[in-house]
Amino acid sequence: MVAMAAGPGGWLLPAFRLRLFATVLQVVSAFGAEFSSEACRELGFSSNLLCSSCDLLGQFSLLQLDPDCRGCCQEEAQFETKKLYAGAILEVCGKLGRFPQVQAFVRSDKPKLFRGLQIKYVRGSDPVLKLLDDNGNIAEELSILKWNTDSVEEFLSEKLERI
CATH class of the missing domain: 3.40.30.50 (Sep15/SelM thioredoxin-like domain, active-site redox motif)
Incomplete structure (x- = not known):
């Protein structure tokens, strides 16, 4: 396929890389999505929730709350800025x-x-x-x-x- 990409259809490999990059970017964006302060309050999370608190959910068999917790929390360094x-x-x-x-x-x-x-x-x-x-x-x-x-x-x- 590499040899083919270098020939007349040479645009295939760069197009594939671009599509792969766009897909990875979408996944990363969705993973880092944050909720609004109001949405977090409605979910029962404090506006000054630190992400280190989300790490403790497993101890209480509450891992189903982890995605919402991560969407509402602030990293310690970010909290101090x-x-x-x-x-x-x-x-x-x-x-x-x-x-x-x-x-x-x-x-x-x-x-x-x-x-x-x-x-x-x-x-x-x-x-x-x-x-x-x-x-x-x-x-x-x-x-x-x-x-x-x-x-x-x-x-x-x-x-x-x-x-």
Whole structure:
């Protein structure tokens, strides 16, 4: 076949290689597919799920969850990379007294320091920070229930542009 490819039908071998490359590329793309933050939440996975956690599923006879887990997880190195988001929504309950550290942040001038940060009051909600992509979609969602004022400010300094 190699001799034939060098003759008049010499285009066969390069065409075969190109088709093989395209097939491999499709398989790799499908394998590395990720779910949206919202889809992962609906599947029951946290937005800050590390891929090392997916490795533990076999210990609990839950290997059927592995593909979904892998589609929702973040590699440790990827998790640490600095990424600026277009905006964020800090959802809090109107009765902030239950969360004095979050209350101190919300009632201070600090939220005004971050471009795209919105405070949204949701009845009965625990404090949640939703990071938004360039299209205004939720890219990441984090519970800040146990965070103190400095932690909220430091995290937002890393994730949002300061004014």
